[in-house]
Structure formats: C-alpha cells, structure tokens
Amino acid sequence: MPELPEVETTRRGIAPHLIGHCVDKVIVRDGRLRWPVPRNLNSLLKGQEITAVSRRGKYLLLITLHGTTIIHLGMSGSLRVLDTDTPAVKHDHVDICLDTGKCLRLHDPRRFGCVLFTRDEPLQHELLNELGPEPLEADFTVDYLFEHSRRRKAAVKLFIMDSHIVVGVGNIYASEALFLAGIRPSRPAGRVTRAEYIKLVEAIKRVLTAAIKAGGTTLRDFTASDGRPGYFSQQLNVYGRKDEPCRVCGQTIKHSILGQRATHFCPHCQH
DNA sequence: AATCGCGCCTGACGGC
DNA sequence: TGCCGTCAGGCGCGAT
Numbered sequence: 001m002p003e004l005p006e007v008e009t010t011r012r013g014i015a016p017h018l019i020g021h022c023v024d025k026v027i028v029r030d031g032r033l034r035w036p037v038p039r040n041l042n043s044l045l046k047g048q049e050i051t052a053v054s055r056r057g058k059y060l061l062l063i064t065l066h067g068t069t070i071i072h073l074g075m076s077g078s079l080r081v082l083d084t085d086t087p088a089v090k091h092d093h094v095d096i097c098l099d100t101g102k103c104l105r106l107h108d109p110r111r112f113g114c115v116l117f118t119r120d121e122p123l124q125h126e127l128l129n130e131l132g133p134e135p136l137e138a139d140f141t142v143d144y145l146f147e148h149s150r151r152r153k154a155a156v157k158l159f160i161m162d163s164h165i166v167v168g169v170g171n172i173y174a175s176e177a178l179f180l181a182g183i184r185p186s187r188p189a190g191r192v193t194r195a196e197y198i199k200l201v202e203a204i205k206r207v208l209t210a211a212i213k214a215g216g217t218t219l220r221d222f223t224a225s226d227g228r229p230g231y232f233s234q235q236l237n238v239y240g241r242k243d244e245p246c247r248v249c250g251q252t253i254k255h256s257i258l259g260q261r262a263t264h265f266c267p268h269c270q271h
Numbered sequence: 272a273a274t275c276g277c278g279c280c281t282g283a284c285g286g287c
Numbered sequence: 288t289g290c291c292g293t294c295a296g297g298c299g300c301g302a303t
Contacts, residue, residue, distance in 0.1 A: 002297090003297095034279070034280095034297095034298085034299085058297080058298095072297085072298090073297095074279095074280095074296090074297060074298085075280085075281095075295080075296050075297060075298095076280085076281075076282085076296090091281090108280095109280080109281055109282065110279085110280045110281050110282080110295095110296085111279080111280055111281080112279070112280065112281095112296080112297060112298080113297095127299085151273095152273080152274095153273080153274080154273075154274065154275090158274090158275095161297095163297095163298075163299095170296090170297070171295095171296070171297085259274095259275080259276085260275095260276070260277085260296085261295090261296070261297095262294095262295080262296085
C-alpha cells in the first residue's frame with residue numbers, strides 16, 4: 001500500500017535511471033488499469049527523452065518534451081528498473097524501455113493504479129488541478145489547516161486524508177500522526193483546537209519525513225530491488241496494532257471504522 | 272459546499 | 288489439502 005513516502009522513495013530510486021535517457025519503446029501487456037492505458041502510449045513516448053521525474057501527491061510524473069506520463073501505484077503497484085530482457089512475471093503490466101537496455105516496469109496485482117499521458121501542463125490535469133498542498137512543503141501550515149477545518153463536521157482523520165485538503169496522507173500515516181498529536185481520529189475536524197493543529201501539522205511532517213528517510217536508507221540500488229522500500233520497518237505506534245499494548249502507556253489499542261477504513265488509536269493517549 | 276458510500280481488483284487469511 | 292467467504296484499501300465518482 002504505497003503511501004507518499006513509498007512513492008517519493010520510488011521517485012528517488014527510479015529517477016537516476018530515467019533522466020537524460022530516451023524511450024526506446026513501451027510494452028503494454030495489460031492496459032486494464034484503473035483507467036485504460038492509452039493505446040498509443042508507445043508512439044507518444046518513443047524516442048522522447050525523459051527530462052525529469054517528479055511527484056505530485058502520490059502521482060509520479062515522467063516529463064518529456066511533448067508531454068507527461070502520469071503514474072499512480074494505487075494499492076498494490078510498484079515500479080522497478082530492470083534489464084529490458086528480464087522475463088515478465090504475472091501482473092507486470094507495463095514496461096517503459098529505455099535506450100540504455102533498462103526498462104521501468106510497472107507491477108500491480110490489483111490494478112488500482114494508472115498510467116496516463118497528457119500533452120498539457122501536468123499540474124492542470126484534471127486529476128491534479130484540485131489537489132491540496134504537499135504536506136512537506138512550506139505552504140502546508142497550521143494556519144492553513146486550522147482555517148480549512150472550521151465548521152467541518154467530518155472526522156479529523158478523514159479531513160487530513162482528503163486530498164483536497166492535503167495530499168499524500170494515507171490511512172497508515174493519518175493514524176500514526178493523530179497518535180503522535182494525541183488526537184482521537186473520530187473528533188470532528190471543526191472541534192479540534194488550534195493548539196492541537198499545531199501538534200498535528202508537526203506530527204504529519206515528522207512521520208512522513210521519517211518514513212521517507214527509512215525508505216532512503218533501505219534503498220541502495222533500485223535496480224532489481226524487490227520494489228518495496230523498507231519504510232515498513234519504521235515502528236508503527238497504532239496502525240495494525242489492535243488489542244496490542246500502547247507503546248507509551250500500555251493500554252490496549254482500539255480499533256474502529258471511519259469512512260470504511262480501519263482506524264487505530266490509543267484511548268488513553270488520544271483525546 | 273461538504274459529506275457519504277460505492278466499487279474497482281486480487282491475494283492473504285481463516286474456517287471448515 | 289482444498290475450497291470458499293471475507294477483508295483490505297486509494298481514490299474518483301455519483302448521490303444526498
């Protein structure tokens with residue numbers, strides 16, 4: 001389940017293998033992703049030089065002179081850089097082969113991800129143009145989050161997972177950040193105080209930064225890695241720890257459902 | 272405008 | 288061992 005840290009780790013891992021190189025060909029073995037992979041992706045990319053690999057939220061952007069390839073990993077997607085002649089295995093849906101003999105290979109069992117192409121300014125694309133700020137950028141501030149939360153009745157966990165508010169805060173790190181900030185996930189966002197949002201913004205930035213760092217330390221060479229950066233090695237305080245003792249106070253971690261998603265919290269540490 | 276629930280899809284897992 | 292039901296989960300979308 002790639003969250004922002006895994007996507008960013010992926011971006012950093014693949015970028016050196018792509019930037020400055022030209023696409024030799026694109027192989028689409030199964031284009032039935034969340035949206036169909038463009039049938040003409042090969043002709044769009046063939047011969048084009050990848051000039052940059054960037055990210056907006058959990059979307060990866062491969063920039064070429066005539067357009068941008070937009071990739072999302074969904075729930076189960078991963079990208080690896082392999083020798084082009086490496087045999088494809090089940091769920092290896094798309095290869096972007098380079099003139100270096102390497103290829104960028106998308107593996108996505110559940111096919112919730114996507115590979116799209118736009119000729120226009122990518123940030124104006126309909127999937128990207130209404131996204132909130134990046135959580136690790138300077139414009140994601142306490143003032144911003146606090147102002148947007150007023151009169152909001154939705155649970156604060158769903159509020160910070162809303163990509164219109166802030167991008168890249170998925171189920172795992174929303175739970176972890178709320179734990180660090182001492183806030184119950186079910187609290188209406190509009191009832192969370194400014195003092196608590198100070199803690200929450202700090203916690204979101206801290207937990208994501210730590211996870212990226214963990215991914216970066218595990219990732220030595222993205223080539224032939226297993227495609228799963230090691231941020232899972234980061235110690236989780238609440239997520240997936242239902243009925244286990246809180247690492248801080250020892251009380252039993254509770255579990256509930258918010259917006260059809262598993263939500264974990266410590267009833268003693270979070271109010 | 273905000274909020275809520277749905278469904279896409281497959282692998283893992285638990286029960287029998 | 289094998290079969291089957293259930294669950295997980297990002298996120299766009301339609302309904303309210």
